[in-house]
Amino acid sequence: MSKKVAIELIGLARRHAGQDAVSVSVQEGATWRDVIAAMGQVSPALVGNVVSEDGRTLLGSYVLNLGGTRSIYDLDAEATLEAAARLSLLDVGIC
Amino acid sequence: MYGYSGRILHVDLTSRKTWAESKPEEWYKMYIGGVSMAARLCWENIEVGCDPLSSGNPICIGGGIFAGTPVPVGGKHGLASKSPLTDFLGDSLSGSWFSVALKRAGWDGIVVHGASDDWVHVSVDDDHVEFHDASHLLGLGTFETEEAIREELSDDQIRSSTIGKAGENLVRFANVTNDGRQAGRTGHGAVWGSKKLKSLSVRGTHDVGVAHPDELLKLCYDIVQAAQGKHTEKYRVLGTVSNVLNLNRMGLLPTRNFQQGTFEDAELVSGEYLHEHHKVKTIACAQCPIACEQMSRVTDGPYAGAMTGIEYESLFAVSSNCGVGDMKAAIKAIDICDEDGMDAMSTGVTIGWAMETFERGVFTKEDFTCEKYPEGFEANFGNGEALVTMAEMIRDREGIGDLLAEGTKRASAQVDAERGAETYKWAMHIKGLECPGYDARGLKTFALGASVVTRGACHNRTAAYDVDVKGWVDRLSIDESRGKLAKETEEYAAVYDTLPLCKFIRRCFTGKADREGAWPAIAQLINATTGWEFDYDAVDLIGERAHTIKKAFNIREGWTRADDHLPYRWQHETMKEGASAGSVVTEEELEYMKDLYYEAKGWTKEGLIPKGKLVALGMEDVAEEIGA
Numbered sequence: 027m028s029k030k031v032a033i034e035l036i037g038l039a040r041r042h043a044g045q046d047a048v049s050v051s052v053q054e055g056a057t058w059r060d061v062i063a064a065m066g067q068v069s070p071a072l073v074g075n076v077v078s079e080d081g082r083t084l085l086g087s088y089v090l091n092l093g094g095t096r097s098i099y100d101l102d103a104e105a106t107l108e109a110a111a112r113l114s115l116l117d118v119g120i121c
Numbered sequence: 122m123y124g125y126s127g128r129i130l131h132v133d134l135t136s137r138k139t140w141a142e143s144k145p146e147e148w149y150k151m152y153i154g155g156v157s158m159a160a161r162l163c164w165e166n167i168e169v170g171c172d173p174l175s176s177g178n179p180i181c182i183g184g185g186i187f188a189g190t191p192v193p194v195g196g197k198h199g200l201a202s203k204s205p206l207t208d209f210l211g212d213s214l215s216g217s218w219f220s221v222a223l224k225r226a227g228w229d230g231i232v233v234h235g236a237s238d239d240w241v242h243v244s245v246d247d248d249h250v251e252f253h254d255a256s257h258l259l260g261l262g263t264f265e266t267e268e269a270i271r272e273e274l275s276d277d278q279i280r281s282s283t284i285g286k287a288g289e290n291l292v293r294f295a296n297v298t299n300d301g302r303q304a305g306r307t308g309h310g311a312v313w314g315s316k317k318l319k320s321l322s323v324r325g326t327h328d329v330g331v332a333h334p335d336e337l338l339k340l341c342y343d344i345v346q347a348a349q350g351k352h353t354e355k356y357r358v359l360g361t362v363s364n365v366l367n368l369n370r371m372g373l374l375p376t377r378n379f380q381q382g383t384f385e386d387a388e389l390v391s392g393e394y395l396h397e398h399h400k401v402k403t404i405a406c407a408q409c410p411i412a413c414e415q416m417s418r419v420t421d422g423p424y425a426g427a428m429t430g431i432e433y434e435s436l437f438a439v440s441s442n443c444g445v446g447d448m449k450a451a452i453k454a455i456d457i458c459d460e461d462g463m464d465a466m467s468t469g470v471t472i473g474w475a476m477e478t479f480e481r482g483v484f485t486k487e488d489f490t491c492e493k494y495p496e497g498f499e500a501n502f503g504n505g506e507a508l509v510t511m512a513e514m515i516r517d518r519e520g521i522g523d524l525l526a527e528g529t530k531r532a533s534a535q536v537d538a539e540r541g542a543e544t545y546k547w548a549m550h551i552k553g554l555e556c557p558g559y560d561a562r563g564l565k566t567f568a569l570g571a572s573v574v575t576r577g578a579c580h581n582r583t584a585a586y587d588v589d590v591k592g593w594v595d596r597l598s599i600d601e602s603r604g605k606l607a608k609e610t611e612e613y614a615a616v617y618d619t620l621p622l623c624k625f626i627r628r629c630f631t632g633k634a635d636r637e638g639a640w641p642a643i644a645q646l647i648n649a650t651t652g653w654e655f656d657y658d659a660v661d662l663i664g665e666r667a668h669t670i671k672k673a674f675n676i677r678e679g680w681t682r683a684d685d686h687l688p689y690r691w692q693h694e695t696m697k698e699g700a701s702a703g704s705v706v707t708e709e710e711l712e713y714m715k716d717l718y719y720e721a722k723g724w725t726k727e728g729l730i731p732k733g734k735l736v737a738l739g740m741e742d743v744a745e746e747i748g749a
Contacts, residue, residue, distance in 0.1 A: 036366045037359055037392065041393075086352060086628065094700025094701075095372075097592025117363060118590040
């Protein structure tokens with residue numbers, strides 16, 4: 027059984043995708059890495075710019091952020107997707 | 122010696138004498154350049170305990186090891202004096218052609234002593250130093266002054282560091298400006314103004330010799346290619362202002378003088394909005410292939426014609442922090458700061474304090490009378506015209522601007538003493554320096570890092586927020602790792618600030634920004650430039666020594682553990698909304714983290730540096746004076 031996940035886009039990711047958010051479908055029990063891969067499939071413009079060419083990781087200082095509170099760092103990407111109040115793709119490189 | 126001339130230029134404004142000081146190669150291996158060299162020159166040349174606005178406070182400039190070489194983003198220099206805002210070391214960086222001219226003139230650094238009776242501007246043409254009357258330059262903006270000096274000296278290649286009206290008026294957070302870039306934060310412009318030094322100009326004609334030019338060129342080619350690619354695209358396309366929406370989402374965007382962490386009009390003051398409506402072009406510092414500064418312009422309305430480079434830190438301070446969602450007013454306020462040589466961060470945060478003080482009834486409309494508004498004005502949050510007018514009043518020290526020009530710490534102390542108020546509770550500073558654009562209540566590692574920064578509230582001298590926002594630690598709680606993390610991130614930043622190299626290049630060496638990714642490559646650059654044999658550990662020591670000399674300076678000026686503090690608000694008011702709601706940094710949390718930090722540094726529980734630690738770093742003379 028699949029479910030829809032909406033991801034808010036900010037900054038360069040928004041510019042590359044040409045939209046403020048993307049919506050992806052993932053299976054029950056999917057991991058954060060599955061969400062990353064699905065983002066690249068739904069919005070190919072993100073691949074090579076935000077999502078790695080193999081679709082498995084986020085590039086640079088991009089992180090998935092859950093409810094503004096918790097950043098899903100790459101080490102956590104194999105964890106199972108949690109119910110998200112709001113999922114955002116943030117760029118948190120130091121400025 | 123390659124990469125250096127081995128000479129420091131000394132200029133005495135009182136006697137109008139100049140002399141050259143030779144430094145041994147070992148001195149350069151210790152202090153390298155940038156903020157570290159400038160801080161060391163301050164250590165050697167200041168009258169200990171002096172008033173920062175007195176003749177005993179030297180202006181110290183530390184050149185860059187890579188200035189004038191092909192190394193990308195190496196065209197920077199450090200500037201240090203005792204800060205009139207903090208009474209501790211004020212150290213700043215600036216990227217500019219001034220740094221390159223200094224190197225080509227055959228000087229590794231400059232120390233300006235004393236004070237002039239009359240306004241003066243000084244030109245350095247290789248070995249020739251000349252003192253010029255500057256009375257005709259008074260009142261000119263920073264950019265106008267640079268142009269006027271080029272014309273006066275008939276030399277369009279001379280590079281000037283200048284002060285504007287704010288520096289002339291001793292605004293305690295006045296900047297020194299060069300080529301449109303700012304040596305900002307800790308009030309260097311006021312120090313220059315106290316010496317009646319309007320400008321320091323340099324023209325250099327020598328070649329810059331490096332030890333292994335072919336190797337250096339090859340290394341640089343690869344880094345430049347990477348620096349024009351994906352690793353830096355964010356900075357190039359949107360600039361640092363892209364931070365606005367990211368921090369707003371995390372509930373960390375300072376809003377209405379740090380009362381909130383989210384701003385309802387964040388989209389209107391975002392990097393995305395700026396790019397679409399106001400951006401003219403991107404511009405770059407000297408030797409920089411990245412080009413991050415977003416030159417932006419207002420084309421209509423009351424602020425039409427305002428144009429300047431916009432960065433996140435200046436933008437947050439005058440927009441969300443003042444509740445202002447009008448990008449045009451924000452650009453105008455920053456333009457005033459840049460043109461007239463005033464730190465936009467401190468300006469915005471001080472105005473935010475004034476707006477809250479007005480809204481709480483301590484200030485009234487009558488406090489804000491000025492030539493433009495003889496009846497006064499409503500200085501409430503969200504009032505863009507009040508923001509712009511207050512920036513002008515601070516610059517000119519007009520009316521209440523005279524108080525605000527003292528900075529948040531001194532202004533609040535004066536108001537509280539005179540009116541029996543408690544405005545210190547919303548005075549957002551650390552050690553007297555106004556806070557940067559990250560609400561530390563929701564970034565616990567950064568809270569520690571910011572509290573211990575030697576120059577006061579600063580995001581550049583501690584990169585501790587990096588581990589918080591990336592989720593490497595739980596940013597909303599503390600644990601025993603934070604002392605070590607604060608140490609490592611501040612020393613990481615100090616390496617870049619010492620070479621100096623812009624931190625935005627950090628991913629371009631190997632694709633990884635951490636020590637393992639960057640230090641070996643930086644060692645290669647140092648070795649190809651100087652012929653030295655630096656390795657990973659030697660690069661790492663650059664950061665520790667740089668931070669240590671700054672801390673030692675502060676200890677000698679009377680620093681105590683109590684000076685490593687946070688603003689009252691961050692310790693006593695929980696965040697009420699957004700993704701960081703419920704966060705505060707308690708007294709117990711901060712003191713516990715400071716213990717961890719001092720221990721990680723190898724310092725005493727009181728934060729002093731043991732003699733043995735200083736000797737191990739090769740700083741025997743420092744150990745003699747302040748070692749515990």
